[in-house]
Amino acid sequence: MRYVSLFLLLFVASTxxxxxxxxxxxxxxxxxxxKTWVTDTLxxxxxxxxxxxxxxxxAAMFYPPKRMWVDSLLQTNFExxxxxxxxxxxxxxxxxKPLGGLEREYLFRNINAGETIVARIIAGDHxxxxxxxxxxxxxxxxxxxxxxxxxCQLASCDFRGRTxxxxxxxxxxxxxxxxxxxxxxxxxxxxxxSKKHYAYKAVGLYIQNLQPVGIRLYVRNKPxxxxxxxxxxxxxxxxxxxxxxxxxxxxxYGNGAQSAPTQAQYDYQERDYPHK
Amino acid sequence: xxxxxxxxxxxxxxSVLAMSQTDIQGSVKLQNGQDIDFASxxxxxxxxxxxxxxxxxxxxxxxxxxxxxxxxxxxxxxxxSMEISPVAITIPNRSGIYDIIxxxxxxxxxxxxxxxxxxxxxxxxxxxxxxxxLSQSDLSVADVxxxxxxxxxxxxxxxxYQGKPIKNFYIEGLDLMKGHYGIATNNIxxxxxATVQVLENHQDIxxxxxxxxxxxxxxxxxxxxxxxxxxxxxATLGGGHGNDALWNNSAIATYFRRNS
Numbered sequence: 001m002r003y004v005s006l007f008l009l010l011f012v013a014s015t016x017x018x019x020x021x022x023x024x025x026x027x028x029x030x031x032x033x034x035k036t037w038v039t040d041t042l043x044x045x046x047x048x049x050x051x052x053x054x055x056x057x058x059a060a061m062f063y064p065p066k067r068m069w070v071d072s073l074l075q076t077n078f079e080x081x082x083x084x085x086x087x088x089x090x091x092x093x094x095x096x097k098p099l100g101g102l103e104r105e106y107l108f109r110n111i112n113a114g115e116t117i118v119a120r121i122i123a124g125d126h127x128x129x130x131x132x133x134x135x136x137x138x139x140x141x142x143x144x145x146x147x148x149x150x151x152c153q154l155a156s157c158d159f160r161g162r163t164x165x166x167x168x169x170x171x172x173x174x175x176x177x178x179x180x181x182x183x184x185x186x187x188x189x190x191x192x193x194s195k196k197h198y199a200y201k202a203v204g205l206y207i208q209n210l211q212p213v214g215i216r217l218y219v220r221n222k223p224x225x226x227x228x229x230x231x232x233x234x235x236x237x238x239x240x241x242x243x244x245x246x247x248x249x250x251x252x253y254g255n256g257a258q259s260a261p262t263q264a265q266y267d268y269q270e271r272d273y274p275h276k
Numbered sequence: 277x278x279x280x281x282x283x284x285x286x287x288x289x290x291s292v293l294a295m296s297q298t299d300i301q302g303s304v305k306l307q308n309g310q311d312i313d314f315a316s317x318x319x320x321x322x323x324x325x326x327x328x329x330x331x332x333x334x335x336x337x338x339x340x341x342x343x344x345x346x347x348x349x350x351x352x353x354x355x356x357s358m359e360i361s362p363v364a365i366t367i368p369n370r371s372g373i374y375d376i377i378x379x380x381x382x383x384x385x386x387x388x389x390x391x392x393x394x395x396x397x398x399x400x401x402x403x404x405x406x407x408x409x410l411s412q413s414d415l416s417v418a419d420v421x422x423x424x425x426x427x428x429x430x431x432x433x434x435x436x437y438q439g440k441p442i443k444n445f446y447i448e449g450l451d452l453m454k455g456h457y458g459i460a461t462n463n464i465x466x467x468x469x470a471t472v473q474v475l476e477n478h479q480d481i482x483x484x485x486x487x488x489x490x491x492x493x494x495x496x497x498x499x500x501x502x503x504x505x506x507x508x509x510x511a512t513l514g515g516g517h518g519n520d521a522l523w524n525n526s527a528i529a530t531y532f533r534r535n536s
Contacts, residue, residue, distance in 0.1 A: 153328065170318060175316065185317075203390040
């Protein structure tokens with residue numbers, strides 16, 4: 001019996017990790033984007049959050065820097081995290097203000113060759129999935145424009161249920177871009193979908209004093225591995241669009257006023273999953 | 277009928293063949309023979325060098341292959357990467373193997389940081405970013421307003437926009453001061469103000485909204501995020517005598533809060 005409990009203890013200890021860090025290569029370029037997304041197509045409410053794209057020679061990572069900072073703080077200095085959190089959400093404040101901003105999705109492209117890892121917290125638990133890196137099939141259009149002092153060209157693609165447009169610059173010869181919008185003969189400096197529900201805009205380019213490119217996840221336990229992108233999208237759909245998470249939280253911690261889930265008026269960047 | 281269709285079909289097939297695919301192969305190498313991987317290869321016609329006919333990236337051994345179709349008789353083949361200086365060569369529009377010799381270089385990219393705009397237009401509202409006009413010596417909003425293009429402030433604190441006196445002076449959408457807003461402009465600390473908004477065509481009478489265009493502009497001050505509120509206490513006291521004793525006094529206390 002003692003052996004069993006010892007074995008169990010060992011098992012528990014091995015699943016709890018404070019961080020997953022795997023550096024692959026040094027970075028050659030870092031791009032800061034402003035991501036804007038519409039969260040209510042009826043009221044036309046939108047949010048904006050900073051995103052960072054760090055580009056290596058073969059790999060890239062795309063993450064919300066504020067969220068990464070908070071995640072790492074939560075694992076390394078819990079007291080400070082709590083203090084900051086309390087300061088941002090004083091008692092009596094109705095609106096919940098997340099410390100690390102509203103964007104939670106991390107993306108790691110080709111850290112393991114040919115594989116894209118997407119990780120995020122869904123309804124309080126960490127999840128991730130891997131998929132073969134899929135490059136959008138781009139159509140290069142003839143429009144040109146100058147962005148951040150770089151001459152850019154327009155391209156469009158149909159990617160997973162949305163039509164995307166992107167301004168890219170061949171003066172920055174890396175085939176990277178925000179989120180999964182990569183594969184053009186130059187860096188994407190601005191991108192948006194045809195419904196204008198999602199938009200990325202480059203606000204800064206940096207080439208000095210960069211951290212390496214690799215997987216950086218600060219989590220207490222190893223995230224749950226979802227078996228496919230479809231499983232991930234279904235999980236996200238149920239938790240946030242069908243509002244299961246909100247009604248659960250309301251039942252647990254609220255006054256129970258929100259008994260029935262409310263359908264959210266938005267959709268994800270990827271729409272190629274079965275839903276209404 | 278059907279024969280005519282066949283002829284048409286045949287013609288269309290041959291026309292496609294005429295604008296045939298050009299199969300371009302090659303490799304990107306340094307002078308000393310070292311392969312360059314992950315270099316960007318772009319093919320464009322000579323007539324319009326900005327147009328991109330096709331593009332690819334070199335493999336690990338520096339080789340590349342791509343198909344383009346163009347009726348131009350020569351093409352430009354460009355190779356660039358973060359580690360080499362960009363090279364463009366002109367090639368005939370024929371399938372073949374084209375090797376590109378490049379030179380190494382250090383990354384020569386310009387770093388860019390975007391800053392907030394000084395003035396931006398939102399609908400018919402002109403926003404002036406106070407921080408970009410503010411200097412150390414500015415004590416009141418009037419000092420900052422004076423520096424904004426299009427806005428003039430009189431000694432008494434009265435504001436004109438493009439030569440015309442403004443109609444209303446709002447703070448966070450509130451018209452508390454009415455005509456005495458000179459007190460506000462001469463006393464409010466500019467460090468608490470985020471933006472000065474000039475509202476053109478702003479009709480404050482609800483019944484007339486959209487019916488009568490307003491020629492005079494109005495100004496709205498927006499407080500900074502995080503500023504709890506702006507408290508002002510202004511008291512004046514004056515006395516004298518002519519035939520009778522004269523006196524004048526006033527005390528105004530105001531408190532503005534940011535409405536989000």
